[in-house]
Amino acid sequence: MNPELMLQLDRVIHEKGRLAIMSLLAASPELSFTELRDTLNMTDGNLTTHIRTLQEAGYVSVTKSYFNKRPLTTCALTPAGRKAFAEYVSMLEKIVQQTRKLPVK
Amino acid sequence: MKRNTQNSKLKLRNLVAATHTPFRADGSLNLSAVEKQAAHLLANRTVETIAPAPGQIGILGLDSTNLVIFQSNQWKSFFQKQLAVSRFARQSAAMNTEWAAEQIQTIRTLMERSALYRRALAPVATLAGFLGLAAGAGGWALELGQPAGFAGYWMGVGAVTLALALLLVRRQAFRAAEPFWSPPTRRVAQAVALPLAAGVALGLLFIIADFKASQLGILIISWLLFYGFALNAAGFFMRRGIRLLGWIFTLAGLAIGYYWVLHGPPNILDHRLHLFMGAGFGGLHLAYGIYLYLTESKEISA
Numbered sequence: 001m002n003p004e005l006m007l008q009l010d011r012v013i014h015e016k017g018r019l020a021i022m023s024l025l026a027a028s029p030e031l032s033f034t035e036l037r038d039t040l041n042m043t044d045g046n047l048t049t050h051i052r053t054l055q056e057a058g059y060v061s062v063t064k065s066y067f068n069k070r071p072l073t074t075c076a077l078t079p080a081g082r083k084a085f086a087e088y089v090s091m092l093e094k095i096v097q098q099t100r101k102l103p104v105k
Numbered sequence: 106m107k108r109n110t111q112n113s114k115l116k117l118r119n120l121v122a123a124t125h126t127p128f129r130a131d132g133s134l135n136l137s138a139v140e141k142q143a144a145h146l147l148a149n150r151t152v153e154t155i156a157p158a159p160g161q162i163g164i165l166g167l168d169s170t171n172l173v174i175f176q177s178n179q180w181k182s183f184f185q186k187q188l189a190v191s192r193f194a195r196q197s198a199a200m201n202t203e204w205a206a207e208q209i210q211t212i213r214t215l216m217e218r219s220a221l222y223r224r225a226l227a228p229v230a231t232l233a234g235f236l237g238l239a240a241g242a243g244g245w246a247l248e249l250g251q252p253a254g255f256a257g258y259w260m261g262v263g264a265v266t267l268a269l270a271l272l273l274v275r276r277q278a279f280r281a282a283e284p285f286w287s288p289p290t291r292r293v294a295q296a297v298a299l300p301l302a303a304g305v306a307l308g309l310l311f312i313i314a315d316f317k318a319s320q321l322g323i324l325i326i327s328w329l330l331f332y333g334f335a336l337n338a339a340g341f342f343m344r345r346g347i348r349l350l351g352w353i354f355t356l357a358g359l360a361i362g363y364y365w366v367l368h369g370p371p372n373i374l375d376h377r378l379h380l381f382m383g384a385g386f387g388g389l390h391l392a393y394g395i396y397l398y399l400t401e402s403k404e405i406s407a
Binding site: 026029067 | 205206217
């Protein structure tokens with residue numbers, strides 16, 4: 001297998017928690033902070049840190065609004081985030097495919 | 106590879122494959138040539154490290170634990186080390202593949218979970234069950250026997266049930282500080298929209314047109330089928346056996362349809378038909394709601 005592929009994996013997405021957040025957001029136009037937190041069983045602080053990292057990378061946009069007079073924070077993938085996620089998954093698939101092609105010794 | 110610009114000689118770095126596998130004229134391996142060739146390459150510093158090419162590993166049988174093809178102990182030790190490196194690289198590659206495959210599976214699971222409708226369904230199903238049973242008893246007590254009255258009454262029951270169910274769902278969303286009209290909710294609504302609209306349209310037809318009581322079977326069977334289709338479609342975005350319930354409604358509709366056609370209309374084509382509707386729609390929902398109450402909290406917390 002070409003070790004270069006492993007090095008090409010996006011470090012921002014590569015972290016387990018952030019990959020989970022990106023995966024959930026990739027399947028939904030937007031998700032609230034509480035939906036993400038409950039689905040992933042993360043603490044508020046942990047989720048906030050990961051979202052901030054993704055936001056700084058330009059992968060996630062955060063919208064703050066009000067729902068029934070209560071604050072509502074929703075997260076969504078940006079076009080850059082969607083592209084980065086697709087590339088990450090594509091790279092994983094390449095790793096799997098390349099190793100499967102190796103001859104059995 | 107890196108080209109040395111000072112002496113214009115090609116200089117290869119890292120691990121490179123040997124140029125060829127030397128054989129004698131009779132087809133046997135010429136091991137002395139291997140050593141000579143390696144010594145030549147090293148002496149001329151064309152390469153810094155020599156190892157058998159991947160193809161040669163197979164050809165020369167280096168996978169055996171005893172490396173017998175090289176006479177020189179020095180070379181044997183050297184190639185054994187390279188073989189260990191090769192094995193490590195293959196194991197490492199296998200681990201990476203396993204890891205990558207697991208990552209893909211995790212991503213797939215999370216994406217599916219994200220698309221799922223997560224509101225608790227037990228209260229909704231139980232509410233629909235009680236309302237259905239109560240409506241059945243009410244229709245029977247009111248002796249609503251006309252096809253138009255029957256259709257209008259049960260469409261009203263359906264509308265009230267839907268409105269209360271939406272209020273329950275909205276309350277759940279409010280308590281969880283989540284938006285009510287979330288993407289999964291929209292997907293479920295889109296999935297059930299067509300079959301439910303077809304059911305409503307057919308019901309309206311029974312209200313405005315002059316149907317006979319014996320033709321009510323068309324309406325009941327169609328409602329059962331449409332409702333089953335709606336639940337089955339919604340089940341692709343929900344958990345907890347919704348699709349199974351859809352199949353039960355659809356099969357019930359088909360069974361009644363077959364019975365109606367083969368044996369003629371049943372002799373309950375008066376206000377007793379409401380008891381049948383209440384037991385059918387209400388009873389099934391109530392049973393499903395009880396099943397959810399017994400299992401849902403366990404699954405949500407899992």
